[in-house]
Amino acid sequence: MTIFIAIYITVVGLLFGSFFNVVGLRVPVGESVVRPPSRCGNCGTRLGAKDMIPVFSYIFSKGRCRHCGTKVSPIYPLFEAATGLLFLWMFLRFGLTGTAALGIVLAGLCIVVTIADLKYMRIPNKVLLFFAPILIVLRLAFMDAPWWHYGLGGLFGGGLILLIALLTKGGMGMGDVKLFALCGVVLGIGPAVLAFMLACAFGTIVGMLLISFKIVQRRQPVPFGPWLALGTMIAYLYGTQIIGGYFSLIG
Ligand SMILES: [Zn+2]
Numbered sequence: 001m002t003i004f005i006a007i008y009i010t011v012v013g014l015l016f017g018s019f020f021n022v023v024g025l026r027v028p029v030g031e032s033v034v035r036p037p038s039r040c041g042n043c044g045t046r047l048g049a050k051d052m053i054p055v056f057s058y059i060f061s062k063g064r065c066r067h068c069g070t071k072v073s074p075i076y077p078l079f080e081a082a083t084g085l086l087f088l089w090m091f092l093r094f095g096l097t098g099t100a101a102l103g104i105v106l107a108g109l110c111i112v113v114t115i116a117d118l119k120y121m122r123i124p125n126k127v128l129l130f131f132a133p134i135l136i137v138l139r140l141a142f143m144d145a146p147w148w149h150y151g152l153g154g155l156f157g158g159g160l161i162l163l164i165a166l167l168t169k170g171g172m173g174m175g176d177v178k179l180f181a182l183c184g185v186v187l188g189i190g191p192a193v194l195a196f197m198l199a200c201a202f203g204t205i206v207g208m209l210l211i212s213f214k215i216v217q218r219r220q221p222v223p224f225g226p227w228l229a230l231g232t233m234i235a236y237l238y239g240t241q242i243i244g245g246y247f248s249l250i251g
Helices: 002-029 056-060 075-094 098-120 125-141 147-168 174-187 189-212 225-250
Strands: none
Touching (some): 002 098, 002 125, 056 075, 075 098, 075 225, 098 125, 098 225, 125 174, 147 189, 174 189, 174 225, 189 225
């Protein structure tokens, strides 16, 4: 039975991933997510059902438009696969629980924010306002720590990024502040601190690699939202173990 639920959740994740691509690419520029229907960016041919099977359409068409042969961005199948994997991961880690459901919605937020921030360097309010009530209601319904734990997480997340945004004058935006306040509420204080440390570590390491390989310029601004999203995912999935392991090491 578990295998069927796992497959089902993965397929649902792939389909949502396909939708999250549309949301992440359209909402930041004020476009509707339903209209117009998806088209090839080059020849304008309207995409049919055959072109919109998550991940597989890309593989079968070898990453090209079936009509004009133009290369399709690998961003699409990449984020479809990532969404499918994250949904599955939440189920394998937490089973059929409220914690898994909350994790799946949180994964949705993280994916959309990552796409929007990578493409436009923006985290749209609309996306945050859509996810915030669902995440907060689910968190209140499935708390595994006292409520103030989550309240502190939100204060820490929003407060810390706000402080950095004010000190660095533009290094981080208000979108990052609101995003990490929301992630902090879902994570709770301990995992929120961990998520921030992970985000800084990933951001620094990848940033240095990108600069040393001359893919980005030293002064070029890079979005921080994707790192906050990645840190949040790891902290949500394994935060308690990582923090527990750390304290047993130093204790
Ligand atoms: Zn085309």
